[in-house]
Amino acid sequence: MIELDRVAYSYGGGELFSDVSLTLAPGSFQFLTGPSGAGKTTLLKLCYGELVSTAGYVRLFGKNTREMERDDVAMSRRKIGVVHQDCQFLDHLSVAENIALPLTVSGRAQEAGDYLEDLLRWVGLTHQASQLPPQLSGGERQRAALARAVIISPDVIIADEPTGNIDWEMSQRLLQLLVELNKMGKTVLIATHDLNLIRASKSQVSTRVLRLANRRLHVAGAEL
């Protein structure tokens, strides 16, 4: 689905990481961890085509991102649901409209209907549907972002620090939702520095933990 082959990324004259290879196999559940500034968010951006690697190859659903037209990138993003660290909502639209946005921009707004209601119930935001994003709490925003990521039924879900601004109880709830999605066959990649979240997941799902540090990506060992 998504494959990074000896990828490097540099900016400002410095190399953030290099020789990074990663494959997101269908149905896998993986964590990406590492210290702040190691390049986790950048690596995720390479995975959904917002950035283009400076060396190596990134293939989204078999296509090299460097050779993709902008429309191809857009079509690939419809297969990848992303939960951004800062949620990236349109603050002038209601929570329901924000969640439905991927369907709207795909010309499938009419499909939202009942599915949107089910989704709002699933993430526990039925009563907040008509509110504006700034009116939500941190946990509610993250759950709304997750709902938006999955509404288009993507093959892959990428979450960047989804529990960064929420309490432990809400983190557990969010993790549970992601695990449910994985059990439905979705591929999940979560970037987090929250080791407790990783440990908590191990009892629920088979995971692989990758650590990005010192400009390289490693499979993390038993220390987790």
Add this chain to the structure above:
Amino acid sequence: MKVNLGRYMSMLAGDPLADRAVPPTGYTANLTVFTAGAMAFLAVFALALSLATGRLADRWSAELARTSTLRISAPADQLAAQEAAAVRVLETTPGVASAKPLTTEEQQALLEPWFGPDLPVETLPIPRLIEIIEEGDGYDPAGLRARLQAEVPGAILDDHTRWREPLIAAANRLRLLATVAILLIAAATGAMITLAAQAALAANAQVIRVMRLVGARDLYIAGAFVRRFTLRSLTGSAAGTAAGMLAVLLLPKTEVAGGFLTGLGFQGAGWIAPLVIPPLAAIVAFFATRAAALRTLRANS
């Protein structure tokens, strides 16, 4: 061509949710409506000028081409004989419908604007004038001049060519200038709308980023801006056109004041012509916004 037309039409097809996704920015909205309105107002006058000068050129051309003047200058005792001879020549000239000597009163009326009503025309050595009305393809000026030279030595034929040509050239030049003015107005409208669209795109950079992150294609994002600016341009230009037409309607009537400027208006079916301005302004806005949006989106990809 079909494919392109389909793409253009899909950009115009309304999508209320897409339009809501891009929040309106007050200042670009007002700027677009005002610009379109002002330009449409000016375009109405340019169009009126173009149509008026076209009518003027046609009228001068038709009127002056169908008439000529024969001027007879001779000693007083020969004037009547030469006038009679000239009329005989003219009456037998193919292409001449009629030849009518001007009466003293008619000559006095012609000179009145310059010398006043009390000019004693009969006491002045004024040449006799004969008005010639042409028919069919007109007469042969060279042949007529040759005959007149032989039979009426004091006659000078003025077929109005030297008056007509510069007047028609001036009218046609004015018409050209009016057309250039309309094109410049269209170009200025396009430029202003391009700037307003670029400002709106810059103001909505974050919105565009989010829409892209959730899978929006460039044409979809551009479409939201294109629809908005096309509608604003249509609205503004409709108001400007209506105001321009009203202003033209309120100009003094030709028969009241006379002269060229008061002929600056629309006549008959000509009143339909300004109605094409709002759709044309919308078309200019459509293409200007589309080009600006796609260029900006490409640059920021």
